[in-house]
Amino acid sequence: MGVTAPGLVSAVGVGVDLDGARVLDDVTLEVVPGEVLVLVGPNGAGKSTLLGVLSGERRPTRGAVTIDGRELGGIRHLELARLRSVLTQENTVSFPFLVAEVVAMGRSPWARSVEGRDDIAAVAEAMDAADITHLAGRRYTQLSGGEKARVSLARVLAQRTPVIFLDEPTASLDLRHQEDVMRVGRRLADEGRAVVVVLHDLSLASAYADRLALVSDGRLEAVGAPAEVLTEERVERVYGLPVELHLVAGRPVVVPRRA
Amino acid sequence: MLLVGGIIASAVVGQLAIGPGEVVGSVLRAVGIPNPWVPSEQIVESTLWFVRFPRIVMALAVGAALAVAGAVMQAIFGNPLAEPGVVGVSSGGALGASIAIVLGLTALGTATTAVFAFVGALLATLLVYLVSRANGRTEVVTLLLTGIAVNAFASAGLAFLLFIADSGSREQIVFWQLGSLNGSLWGEAVVVATVTAVGTAIAIVLGRRYDILALGERNASHLGINVEALRIGSIVLVALLTGVAVAFCGIIAFVGLVVPHVVRMAIGPAHRPLIVASAFGGAALLVLADLLARSVVPGADLPIGLLTSLIGGPFFFFLLFRQRRRSGGWA
Numbered sequence: 001m002g003v004t005a006p007g008l009v010s011a012v013g014v015g016v017d018l019d020g021a022r023v024l025d026d027v028t029l030e031v032v033p034g035e036v037l038v039l040v041g042p043n044g045a046g047k048s049t050l051l052g053v054l055s056g057e058r059r060p061t062r063g064a065v066t067i068d069g070r071e072l073g074g075i076r077h078l079e080l081a082r083l084r085s086v087l088t089q090e091n092t093v094s095f096p097f098l099v100a101e102v103v104a105m106g107r108s109p110w111a112r113s114v115e116g117r118d119d120i121a122a123v124a125e126a127m128d129a130a131d132i133t134h135l136a137g138r139r140y141t142q143l144s145g146g147e148k149a150r151v152s153l154a155r156v157l158a159q160r161t162p163v164i165f166l167d168e169p170t171a172s173l174d175l176r177h178q179e180d181v182m183r184v185g186r187r188l189a190d191e192g193r194a195v196v197v198v199l200h201d202l203s204l205a206s207a208y209a210d211r212l213a214l215v216s217d218g219r220l221e222a223v224g225a226p227a228e229v230l231t232e233e234r235v236e237r238v239y240g241l242p243v244e245l246h247l248v249a250g251r252p253v254v255v256p257r258r259a
Numbered sequence: 260m261l262l263v264g265g266i267i268a269s270a271v272v273g274q275l276a277i278g279p280g281e282v283v284g285s286v287l288r289a290v291g292i293p294n295p296w297v298p299s300e301q302i303v304e305s306t307l308w309f310v311r312f313p314r315i316v317m318a319l320a321v322g323a324a325l326a327v328a329g330a331v332m333q334a335i336f337g338n339p340l341a342e343p344g345v346v347g348v349s350s351g352g353a354l355g356a357s358i359a360i361v362l363g364l365t366a367l368g369t370a371t372t373a374v375f376a377f378v379g380a381l382l383a384t385l386l387v388y389l390v391s392r393a394n395g396r397t398e399v400v401t402l403l404l405t406g407i408a409v410n411a412f413a414s415a416g417l418a419f420l421l422f423i424a425d426s427g428s429r430e431q432i433v434f435w436q437l438g439s440l441n442g443s444l445w446g447e448a449v450v451v452a453t454v455t456a457v458g459t460a461i462a463i464v465l466g467r468r469y470d471i472l473a474l475g476e477r478n479a480s481h482l483g484i485n486v487e488a489l490r491i492g493s494i495v496l497v498a499l500l501t502g503v504a505v506a507f508c509g510i511i512a513f514v515g516l517v518v519p520h521v522v523r524m525a526i527g528p529a530h531r532p533l534i535v536a537s538a539f540g541g542a543a544l545l546v547l548a549d550l551l552a553r554s555v556v557p558g559a560d561l562p563i564g565l566l567t568s569l570i571g572g573p574f575f576f577f578l579l580f581r582q583r584r585r586s587g588g589w590a
Contacts, residue, residue, distance in 0.1 A: 057477070081481060081483030086478075088475075091474070095339065097529070108482050
């Protein structure tokens with residue numbers, strides 16, 4: 001791997017304690033520019049906590065996270081916002097802003113900078129990628145859940161950062177838009193960005209990930225290519241559910257065994 | 260239009276009838292333009308310059324201060340129903356001012372009352388803020404209940420002060436509770452106008468950040484906003500604007516609720532235009548309300564706080580009702 005592209009996020013021996021409980025323990029993980037890294041794992045395994053630590057939102061109790069060699073905690077808010085963007089699960093907007101205004105808010109970290117002149121193009125491109133151009137003149141507060149999710153995705157894309165974190169971006173989307181979102185993620189990685197996605201759907205994860213990180217009980221169970229990480233034995237053990245795996249185009253598809 | 264009309268009407272109407280021409284003439288002469296409309300009688304001149312003009316300036320400044328404070332408060336609470344009067348910031352300020360009056364404190368000179376009003380308003384804002392927030396947002400129920408608690412505590416404090424006060428202080432406190440622009444002096448009006456102008460300018464500078472705060476605390480911080488600093492600064496700003504208004508004119512509720520709402524309906528929620536338009540709207544509303552307060556009953560000067568609550572109460576109810584119908588609950 002060359003060191004030319006910015007956005008190398010590296011977590012070493014990271015642990016998080018919440019109210020005395022170990023939510024995350026001894027996680028060492030790299031996020032590499034040009035690849036889609038998908039975090040999977042059962043509910044409460046610590047995926048979102050790990051995402052929070054990697055994105056600098058949560059300070060780890062143990063260990064350190066760096067981006068391009070710099071400690072995350074030492075980077076100012078605004079500078080960090082130019083390095084990484086985050087799509088959260090919860091996306092309510094307090095006042096009835098227009099969809100175009102909400103997407104343009106993604107440009108705010110670039111105000112008064114050279115990149116600020118790309119604002120209009122960045123907003124238009126992001127709205128196109130998220131398939132919401134037709135919603136531009138609508139009020140955000142009047143959209144459906146799926147539409148809100150796509151508008152929020154567009155806002156994050158408009159931020160144009162080297163590292164992009166997406167926390168369950170497909171949760172409220174229909175089949176087509178789920179695929180669309182993952183394709184957008186794929187394309188961003190192909191452009192040289194580092195993309196980290198939390199997903200529940202193992203088959204979707206396996207179809208789009210360069211690397212999968214399986215989180216279980218606050219620990220990193222396995223990291224690697226989808227076919228290496230997703231084995232019947234491992235998925236059954238981590239999820240506590242009998243499954244069978246099929247290979248579709250060389251990628252595992254996970255199906256629960258149903259009686 | 261409404262603003263200019265209100266200003267002239269306010270100068271014209273009163274116990275001493277003065278023609279609109281005389282008002283314009285007097286102002287023009289004051290800025291050094293000789294003209295034929297200058298009032299001929301000295302009493303007209305002094306009524307305008309010592310009674311009506313300071314009162315008009317005061318109404319404009321207080322109206323703008325309260326409306327801007329309301330808009331800022333709604334932005335940092337992420338809730339369109341936050342308002343200095345409703346959540347108890349105004350009564351906190353009134354309690355502070357009353358303490359200064361009753362105890363006869365003059366440690367800081369003539370500004371003592373104003374400083375106490377500011378401190379009271381600041382404490383009330385902080386309290387409401389700390390109690391009513393959860394996960395970066397404020398639920399309507401929690402906000403209103405906190406407001407009830409703060410208002411109840413401030414009322415009890417005011418009642419106790421009334422009880423121990425001598426009759427002179429008692430009268431002053433009653434005046435605070437009702438809210439009035441009667442007897443505004445140039446010195447006071449200039450102080451309020453200065454604070455309002457500075458506060459509004461700061462709010463306009465912060466406007467873009469308030470827009471982004473509407474995405475919620477987490478998203479705002481992911482977009483590079485130092486949310487903590489913005490909130491603390493804004494709380495001081497709200498306390499300053501509300502405190503200075505309360506210190507000289509008492510509790511004038513609902514201006515901060517009604518004005519930003521109407522403006523938002525008209526031009527949308529973007530905060531920079533919202534704050535500018537709210538400042539003008541609040542100024543216009545209070546000049547007109549004051550005009551009504553001193554002309555609706557001949558020879559009497561109604562407390563203006565009474566009037567704004569008379570209009571604002573039903574409006575608030577309407578907003579609550581609408582929000583409940585829309586979201587299917589009180590959240």
